[in-house]
Amino acid sequence: xxxxxxxxxxxxxxxxxxxxxxxxxxxxxxxxxxxxxxxxxxxxxxxxxxxxxxxxxxxxxxxxxxxxxxxxxxxxxxxxxxxxxxxxxxxxxxxxxxxxxxxxxxxxxxxxxxxxxxxxxxxxxxxxxxxxxxxxxxxxxxxxxxxxxxxxxxxxxxxxxxxxxxxxxxxxxxxxxxxxxxxxxxxxxxxxxxxxxxxxxxxxxxxxxxxxxxxxxxxxxxxxxxxxxxxxxxxxxxxxxxxxxxxxxxxxxxxxxxxxxxxxxxxxxxxxxxxxxxxxxxxxxxxxxxxxxxxxxxxxxxxxxxxxxxxxxxxxxxxxxxxxxxxxxxxxxxxxxxxxxxxxxxxxxxxxxxxxxxxxxxxxxxxxxxxxxxxxxxxxxxxxxxxxxxxxxxxxxxxxxxxxxxxxxxxxxxxxxxxxxxxxxxxxxxxxxxxxxxxxxxxxxxxxxxxxxxxxxxxxxxxxxxxxxxxxxxxxxxxxxxxxxxxxxxxxxxxxxxxxxxxxxxxxxxxxxxxxxxxxxxxxxxxxxxxx
Ligand SMILES: [Zn+2]
Numbered sequence: 001x002x003x004x005x006x007x008x009x010x011x012x013x014x015x016x017x018x019x020x021x022x023x024x025x026x027x028x029x030x031x032x033x034x035x036x037x038x039x040x041x042x043x044x045x046x047x048x049x050x051x052x053x054x055x056x057x058x059x060x061x062x063x064x065x066x067x068x069x070x071x072x073x074x075x076x077x078x079x080x081x082x083x084x085x086x087x088x089x090x091x092x093x094x095x096x097x098x099x100x101x102x103x104x105x106x107x108x109x110x111x112x113x114x115x116x117x118x119x120x121x122x123x124x125x126x127x128x129x130x131x132x133x134x135x136x137x138x139x140x141x142x143x144x145x146x147x148x149x150x151x152x153x154x155x156x157x158x159x160x161x162x163x164x165x166x167x168x169x170x171x172x173x174x175x176x177x178x179x180x181x182x183x184x185x186x187x188x189x190x191x192x193x194x195x196x197x198x199x200x201x202x203x204x205x206x207x208x209x210x211x212x213x214x215x216x217x218x219x220x221x222x223x224x225x226x227x228x229x230x231x232x233x234x235x236x237x238x239x240x241x242x243x244x245x246x247x248x249x250x251x252x253x254x255x256x257x258x259x260x261x262x263x264x265x266x267x268x269x270x271x272x273x274x275x276x277x278x279x280x281x282x283x284x285x286x287x288x289x290x291x292x293x294x295x296x297x298x299x300x301x302x303x304x305x306x307x308x309x310x311x312x313x314x315x316x317x318x319x320x321x322x323x324x325x326x327x328x329x330x331x332x333x334x335x336x337x338x339x340x341x342x343x344x345x346x347x348x349x350x351x352x353x354x355x356x357x358x359x360x361x362x363x364x365x366x367x368x369x370x371x372x373x374x375x376x377x378x379x380x381x382x383x384x385x386x387x388x389x390x391x392x393x394x395x396x397x398x399x400x401x402x403x404x405x406x407x408x409x410x411x412x413x414x415x416x417x418x419x420x421x422x423x424x425x426x427x428x429x430x431x432x433x434x435x436x437x438x439x440x441x442x443x444x445x446x447x448x449x450x451x452x453x454x455x456x457x458x459x460x461x462x463x464x465x466x467x468x469x470x471x472x473x474x475x476x477x478x479x480x481x482x483x484x485x486x487x488x489x490x491x492x493x494x495x496x497x498x499x500x501x502x503x504x505x506x507x508x509x510x511x512x513x514x515x516x517x518x519x520x521x522x523x524x525x526x527x528x529x530x531x532x
Contacts, residue, residue, distance in 0.1 A: 042077040046086035050488040051474040063494040066523035094241025094495030096476035101432025102243040106228030109218035110142030116438035149177025160200025208256030228269035239497035239516040246325035247288025259433040280526035286321040293330030306340040338368040345376035371395035381412040397424030403445040410459040426479040427472035440514040448508040494523040
């Protein structure tokens with residue numbers, strides 16, 4: 001029994017009990033999908049990597065009532081079950097990105113078009129053209145956030161002339177590598193006083209003005225909902241079935257900052273999808289706080305949050321979590337979170353930062369034991385063994401990833417050392433505003449050590465494919481705080497991806513191109529590329 005089951009009042013046994021399995025209470029009283037009975041599903045002839053404690057690989061799985069009810073080489077299918085012949089394809093548990101900024105991505109203006117799966121400028125133009133076919137004339141085709149110049153063979157973004165092949169205004173704002181528009185976009189932006197260079201580049205203060213103008217004129221509750229659905233669907237096609245969102249910088253009014261949103265309303269498009277039973281993936285929500293340590297009265301937003309909301313509350317599709325990825329308020333903030341019994345997470349961008357964070361947590365831990373609260377530090381470009389030991393002694397965990405766009409040598413995190421260390425560790429992309437979410441780009445970096453430009457950045461700290469996949473599936477149970485996700489085992493939610501290639505065997509380059517052909521979340525097919 002984990003904390004979430006206790007919070008929702010439904011234990012695993014009750015789920016396994018049968019008929020009532022899908023009548024899950026939660027944020028929505030009218031989740032039609034949750035009420036509709038799902039057909040029994042038999043997956044046969046697969047290479048099903050279960051990621052169970054024995055790392056079993058089996059050929060068959062049975063899904064009933066949204067959960068796995070048999071996982072072996074010899075499953076007897078009940079009458080009326082739908083049988084899917086996988087013809088030897090590789091199956092993995094649905095991927096868990098245990099820290100990203102999907103909620104920011106789900107609130108992007110325009111017809112947001114993720115480009116994380118294309119690697120040349122002609123491919124990017126083709127993807128934008130294909131998208132424009134479903135976009136009304138004169139409306140913006142955009143790609144804002146999780147895209148970078150480094151991913152393209154040309155190591156740059158498309159130019160104005162290249163983007164003019166798309167017969168819509170186009171706006172691309174990369175996490176790293178600049179911003180570009182085309183002639184139609186340039187005219188629209190210049191009419192609003194935004195300076196655009198002749199090659200379509202936008203930089204400096206004009207960049208903030210550009211994104212602000214797009215947000216002001218293009219965002220409505222309906223367009224936000226469309227972006228949220230598009231984002232979740234896009235990543236479901238890449239195999240992600242669970243996102244843990246780690247917040248945004250709060251802006252009460254619309255902002256021109258890539259990482260800014262109204263953190264009190266930005267979840268609304270996702271909640272709306274949930275009410276309609278239309279979520280194609282699970283969302284876990286953490287709350288980012290940035291109170292000043294000298295605020296008076298102290299901790300204005302954090303103390304209100306701790307008093308007035310609920311950690312780990314919701315249902316299997318959307319559930320709240322803890323405080324992060326910033327706790328704010330300095331050591332008093334940490335004390336307040338510990339006292340309230342909530343989970344806390346901060347990121348670390350340097351050795352100095354993680355050293356101070358561990359020290360502060362030790363101070364708090366001496367007063368209020370943190371063990372059992374599963375506190376997290378994420379990113380950790382450096383984490384010497386001594387700090388890992390001290391974090392582990394407090395029952396803390398570390399999230400690893402954050403890599404494919406980084407440059408330099410031995411820029412960490414020390415995957416190999418931590419893999420061999422007893423500390424709890426999991427995978428996160430941190431993508432959405434400063435890097436990409438596509439898990440396969442991250443996996444390629446973590447297993448080959450190379451960034452998207454092909455430069456070796458991890459030295460001898462790389463992992464095997466098996467270790468990598470484990471971090472992004474079974475290991476992330478601890479970070480999501482749910483035991484019944486992340487592995488293909490009897491009783492677990494039936495979340496899986498049937499891949500278009502054997503991700504354990506293909507080359508590093510091919511690994512980056514991996515897609516899901518069939519994605520299943522809670523027994524529901526959310527993406528089907530002709531397999532079923
Ligand atoms: Zn983050």
